[in-house]
Structure formats: structure tokens, C-alpha cells
Amino acid sequence: MRALTASEIIQLWETAYRFHPIDRALSILQQVMPEHNRDALAAMPLGQRDALLLSLRQATFGDALPGKDHCPQCNETVEFELSCTSLAANMTEPQHKRLSRDSYSITTRPLNSFDLAAAARATTQQQARDLLLQRCVVESRYHDKTIATETLPLEIENSITETALAADPQAEMMLDLSCPACQHQWQTLLDVGHILWLEIAARAQQLLMEVHHLAKAYGWTEAEILRLSPTRRATYLQMVAA
Ligand SMILES: [Zn+2]
Incomplete structure (x- = not known):
């Protein structure tokens, strides 16, 4: 550089x-x-x-x-x-991550600047979090059937938030x-x-x-x-x- x-x-x-x-x-x-x-x-x-x-x-x-x-x-x-x-x-090389838990199988991708820009337009923190979740989930399956991300239980949502960030450790440099x-x-x-x-x-x-x-x-x-x-x-x- x-x-x-x-x-x-x-x-x-x-x-x-x-x-x-x-x-x-x-x-x-x-x-x-x-x-x-x-x-x-x-x-x-x-x-x-x-x-x-x-x-x-x-x-x-x-x-x-x-x-x-x-x-x-x-x-x-x-x-x-x-x-x-x-x-x-x-x-580390950012990549898609797979989360498997309680018969749910979720694939996520790392967040990018488009995602941040979308979250910045949200009016509440909850809305921003939901938006990021929606965007980073590439596929959600329950008992091997594709389901909508909005129907995921809160526990699974929380695990996804952690997994998505763990896939890209520098995205949040703490x-x-x-x-x-x-x-x-x-x-x-x-x-x-x-x-x-x-x-x-x-x-x-x-x-x-x-x-x-x-x-x-x-x-x-x-x-x-x-x-x-x-x-x-x-x-x-x-x-x-x-
Ligand atoms: Zn002190």
C-alpha cells in the first residue's frame, strides 16, 4: 500500500x-x-x-x-x-459461516459497508440489529427446510449475531x-x-x-x-x- x-x-x-x-x-x-x-x-x-x-x-x-x-x-x-x-x-480470511443448533442450520456472510449504511438509516437500535441480521443470513433451515429469517427464535438470532461477527474478527476491533x-x-x-x-x-x-x-x-x-x-x-x- x-x-x-x-x-x-x-x-x-x-x-x-x-x-x-x-x-x-x-x-x-x-x-x-x-x-x-x-x-x-x-x-x-x-x-x-x-x-x-x-x-x-x-x-x-x-x-x-x-x-x-x-x-x-x-x-x-x-x-x-x-x-x-x-x-x-x-x-483472517473472511468467509461464510455455518451455525447448527437445535435442528436449525444457518449460513451467514461477513458484514460490509453496504450493510453498515443500511443499518445507519434505521431509526432504532433494534431495527438496525434486525436489519443486519436479515442481511448477513444467506440461508436459514429448520429440519432441512428453508425458513424465513424473521421466524427464527431469539436465542438463535443472538447466536447468529455472534457467529457473523466471529467470521470477521476485525469487523469489530475490541x-x-x-x-x-x-x-x-x-x-x-x-x-x-x-x-x-x-x-x-x-x-x-x-x-x-x-x-x-x-x-x-x-x-x-x-x-x-x-x-x-x-x-x-x-x-x-x-x-x-x-
Ligand atoms: Zn479507573
Whole structure:
């Protein structure tokens, strides 16, 4: 995976800021994978999408991914550092899963961005959950006869939710955290698309500030300044500030 260039970072920030987070993640990937059309990227299992986002993040901003959360018990700030490469390496090939229980046999597929977009339009959490369930079930059988997913008992539905997510472990990247102050332990969700978007937005604004200072000092165009290597830009900025 190649890194985003300075002008791509600004272009992404400018166009994708008004998008839904699901579309932002897809726009970021499409920038470096133009050979994949948007529908193909949206149909990609979420685990695979996140692994690609992590490679892109590693190439553009480096491997070390710092994060922080607050202890739900005592509100202590807990900081941690992850590695994009090792997170991406945990990805297993997503596949269809079969669940057999109490004469029911259910086949599920991993969730993708189309599923998330459909769930995002739901008005209640229950409706979103039902929608995802409907979409991830490829086939439901009871005593070897095909049945409608809506007729499944709640216990089976709950098992499906677990199975569908287990088929694609990166679709829900849960981190185990523990509080150094009160030893409370909890889990937090790592949203790679969101983290990468925040970094792109911050870098775009920093780059525009650099363009502003260098254009004012030397009269260069935005394109000329963005084509400079980060080292050269930093050196000229130091000279302007001196
Ligand atoms: Zn605590």
C-alpha cells in the first residue's frame, strides 16, 4: 500500500468532510486503490476494509498508533499505543459461516459497508440489529427446510449475531483496557476509519498553514509547495520563521 501524498490529503479532507463516516472510509481507500470501483470497495467485508485502512495509515503516518480512553469507573485517562502492522496481521480470511443448533442450520456472510449504511438509516437500535441480521443470513433451515429469517427464535438470532461477527474478527476491533488507577477492566471499540479521518483532517489543515507561510514568503504556488518533500518544506519553514 502506498502513502497518501500531501495534495491527496488536502483533496480528501476538502471533499469528504461532509460525507457519512462509512463513505469517508471508502473515499480514503478509493484514493489509493482507483482500480477498485466504489461498489466493489463497499461490498468488501469490514475486516478486509479495516486491514487496508491500517496499511494505508501505516504508510502515510507511520506504524505506531497512539490512542486514549477514559476509565468508565473513575474517569482516569488511559493512554495506549498500538501497531498498525500487528493489528492488520490479525486479519483472517473472511468467509461464510455455518451455525447448527437445535435442528436449525444457518449460513451467514461477513458484514460490509453496504450493510453498515443500511443499518445507519434505521431509526432504532433494534431495527438496525434486525436489519443486519436479515442481511448477513444467506440461508436459514429448520429440519432441512428453508425458513424465513424473521421466524427464527431469539436465542438463535443472538447466536447468529455472534457467529457473523466471529467470521470477521476485525469487523469489530475490541481492545482490552485496564485502568492503572482503579484496576477496572473494560473493552473499547477501535474505529480505524474514524481515527484515520481525524488524522487526515489535522494533517490537511497543517499543510494548508505551511502553504500559507511559504506562499507569502516566496510567492510559490500551492502545487509547487505541496510537491516539496516534507523535509524541504520543514527546512524552508524554519528559515521563514528565523
Ligand atoms: Zn479507573
